[in-house]
């Protein structure tokens with residue numbers, strides 16, 4: 001990431017919003033009340049781009065980016081968003097087709113936007129993009145499980161289900177997303193939150209694209225227990241697998257939302 005700020009002095013109205021909104025106070029006015037980095041500002045700047053996002057005149061550029069290339073900020077319709085959240089379901093039946101590439105690309109583009117502690121990008125996403133590759137992982141998984149005499153409770157549970165014709169691990173999904181984290185890069189305390197936030201964003205956006213997802217503890221446990229399976233995820237050195245989500249075109253349709261009991265909340 002290139003850390004720099006440049007200001008179009010002709011557009012700047014000297015409102016100071018960029019200075020006030022900076023989380024690390026790395027911006028100040030120069031003698032002409034034009035924003036600039038403080039001495040050494042590029043070393044403390046976290047690159048969150050709040051300065052560019054908040055500028056009412058599009059006068060400030062971060063990292064050489066043109067503010068006019070940003071989308072206008074929008075927060076959508078809250079009723080639609082709530083309906084999406086309530087309609088999202090764990091999908092356990094998938095069509096035998098790959099995720100359409102245009103939808104996969106949209107998901108990939110979106111993954112740049114979930115928040116990360118300190119705006120530090122410590123995540124890696126391994127995306128299995130085709131059903132053929134998924135079935136190869138499935139075959140290796142169950143071949144390996146078959147070769148184990150007696151495995152952990154999860155392994156035994158998955159083996160029993162597979163013997164009954166149920167793939168509890170991959171559910172016939174044509175894709176999956178494995179998120180891993182470089183804990184040496186992540187802000188302390190955020191290393192477990194960042195990956196889950198990213199997958200939560202992915203899950204909702206996927207469902208808005210007509211795709212289905214499944215958080216899967218089973219695939220995670222199996223990958224963590226079977227090194228040959230984890231190796232197929234091509235996780236870079238230094239990164240720890242954090243979570244796995246299945247993805248695909250649903251072969252099941254839900255007609256209505258569920259009706260949950262109220263959450264356990266106390267407003268203090």
Ligand SMILES: Cc1cc2nc3c(=O)[nH]c(=O)nc-3n(C[C@H](O)[C@H](O)[C@H](O)COP(=O)(O)O)c2cc1C
Nearest residue numbers: 088089090091092168169214215216217218219258
């Ligand atoms: C962290 C997490 C792990 C999960 N692991 C599995 C799993 O291994 N297998 C599975 O079939 N469902 C799994 N689920 C799905 C839950 O069972 C599901 O969210 C819950 O039953 C509610 O259904 P809904 O997601 O459709 O609202 C998991 C969900 C979460 C949030």
